[in-house]
Amino acid sequence: MSQWPVHVEPLDRAILDLLSLLPPAWGDYDAESLIGSEQEAVRLMVRAGLVELRLIVRATMDDRDELVELVLTVTGAYDAAGIWRVVLNQVPEWLDAEGRTRGRCRMWSDPQQVRLTDQGELARHDY
Secondary structure, three states: OOOOOOEEEEEEHHHHHHHHHHOOEEEEOOOOHHHHHHEEEEHHHHHHHHHHHHHEEEEEOOOOEEEEEEEEEEOOOOOOOHHHHHHHHHHHEEEEEOEEOOOOOEEEEEEEEEEEEEHHHHHHOOO
């Protein structure tokens, strides 16, 4: 149980708890084991640059037997469009001459590991 006062908002509590629990070295990450406010806290901490998330990203294209699989590390402001650019750089044959995909593509990711960044470690000691 958390040592924070009762009046702390659940999201704030989750951020403070995660700052004290997340490792500075890569550790396994199981999003399914986190409650909603903890999952949101991880998302916010990644966006703020306090946490790095290592993802396995997979992508396929209709009518192709290829599966692209990449391991990416993300922190700060990242989005699906940026990840798509990384995927498509690996399989330029999925693009036509105008840079459009040659078919319907699907992408999904599976967060695998998490760690505090240097900024996250500093924030851990700020409270």
